[in-house]
Amino acid sequence: MRISSITIKGYKSFGPKGVTIPLQDKLAGFIGLNSAGKTSALETLRKLFGASLMEREIFASDFHIGKDERPEDITERELSIEVRIDFPTDGDDSVPHFFSDMVVDDTYEDPYLRIRLESSWRKSELIQQGEIEVKTYFIKAAEGVPEGADTKKIFPSHLRGLIQIYYVPAIRKPGEQLKYASGSILHRLLKKINWKEDFKEEFDAKISEINDAFKGLSEFNTIQTSITSFWQKFHKDERYSETTLSFGGSDLDSILKKLEISFSPTGTHKPFGIDELGEGYRSLFYLTLVCSLLDVEEELAKEEDEETIGITRPLLTILAIEEPENHIAPQLLGRVIKILQSISEKENSQVLLSSHTPAIIKRLDPEQILHFRITEKYETKVNLILLPDKADEAYKYVKEAVRNYPEIYFARLVVIGEGDSEEVLFNRLMDVKDVDFDDNIITFAPLGHRFVNHIWKLLNALHIPYITLLDLDREREGGGWGRIKYALKQLLEIEIKKNEVLKLKDNSILTAQQLEKMHTWDLTKVKTLQGWLRRLKEYDVFYSAPLDLDFLMLTHYPEFYKKNIPKGGGPQIPDKDKEPEEFEEKLTGSIQATLKSKKATGYTYSEEEKELMIWYHYHFLGRGKPTTHIQVLSSMTDEDIKDNLPPVFTEIFDRISSILKAH
Structure with missing residues (x-):
């Protein structure tokens, strides 16, 4: 089973209309600029499936507040978090635990499960945070079908353990996870051990022997006597009058609470504790604990009957990792992604991660990526990465292009050129024109080749503005009018209206037949050619003329x-x-x-x-x-450079400034 979509309404930056996040793979990457809603999306799964009440608690601050709204004027709010869980069987028979609560779209379609958390907040004069009500339901209606009073069934709390989530925060604290406390990762691992009674008795006996040996030392007794004497002078309560020094506690649980992991050899002739590791290794070790738990559960499952699924181990384990790149050297990120990929391939595991670094994104398939952005209304929108059809010749090119230039996902503006010369020049012109690409989150990408319309489609889908600089290649094969024809056809491919882009001076429209023959037009008709170049500038397509950059x-x-x-x-x-x-x-x-x-x-x-x-x-x-x-x-x-700067660059940088002001 796997979560195939998450629908979020009214939660933090997710607006009241709702956003559906489709998960096409068991490994998914949430990407986007800071504060785009990636962490909030991961948090919603904890609100639904967190092991503790603290993880599942809904706060007043969780409810969405619109850009133009004043918090003091709001009297009530609602939010909902819904997951769709699919059960792909590939033809094999299976009877999941949730079978009676599944729904189906149509005859012969695969059944699926809908689980929804609904919460409401009302302003209260008595309770400072307001009145918050939370309920979780099975939704007993197929998607798209109107819901009624009988389509909701309370999700029983005893089923929560069937779906567990391990949330790895951006700030890793592996030392805390080593404490033998309920809910810690290590605690879950230790629970897998069958602590037999004879082992516990033998262990306790040995601890007693060690404590007796210490008491046999006269110096040890002197210390204990002194502590007891002064303790009794400070108070007269008989309940706590005696003190006892002992070694690490007197039973197995006491020892486990002090369990530590050390690392050696270190070059210092002594083991290192977790707190002595650098931030990067601490972060890696946190991931190690989580991966170890999943691995141990899988290994132990091999020794158990199938009937134990859902009893001693969950049906689905979700690993949600916030910023796996934190404190980790770039050359190690490849290993991290490979490990997470292998975890996602386990039968009962699914991995979601958030990131805003190209180093992680370039290691994921574009199909695994979801792009998060904040609209002008300060609401989160989520889009899949739009690729050509797999049968299309452009598919491989565009897929590799976006993997090699993942910076485009995080840009406020993308400048598309044809090659390395453009990149060199724009890097220098940033100083000349006093426009810092890094400071303004502008990305240059040399992707202006014959599949440029697919790059345009991708950026349009992600709502990222772009400027394109192409070579006119006058008198070269396919150049001149051929390059203009190419750009016009690409604009039509991204659904620019014909009566806009192909409009002539007399308000007639250039016909399809005329457009097809454009590459044969006379290159000496300079005024006509310049007119079409001006038309293309309206769509942010510029040319290095008359030949190339x-x-x-x-x-x-x-x-x-x-x-x-x-x-x-x-x-x-x-x-x-x-x-x-x-x-x-x-x-x-x-x-x-x-x-x-x-x-x-x-x-x-x-x-x-x-x-x-x-x-x-x-x-x-x-x-x-x-x-x-x-x-x-x-x-x-x-x-x-300024004294004779080609006019096309002045036009491009003026356009860059106007786009940045608008966004």
């Missing part, structure tokens, strides 16, 4: 790029006047190499631009593009 920078800062050559290096350009034939041959070869075609002539480029293609050939086809830009930009001051 490398050529754009070269044409705006030619002298800096020409100076960036090793001693005795450079493109070895023949003298234009003295060696015209050799120069023309060099120029023709560079144009063809730059435009990636032996038929290319550069007819839409000026003579000055064509001559710069010799330098383009040298810098960007014969050497590393990012390296060249890094070297040139490091030789330039901010004022040098």
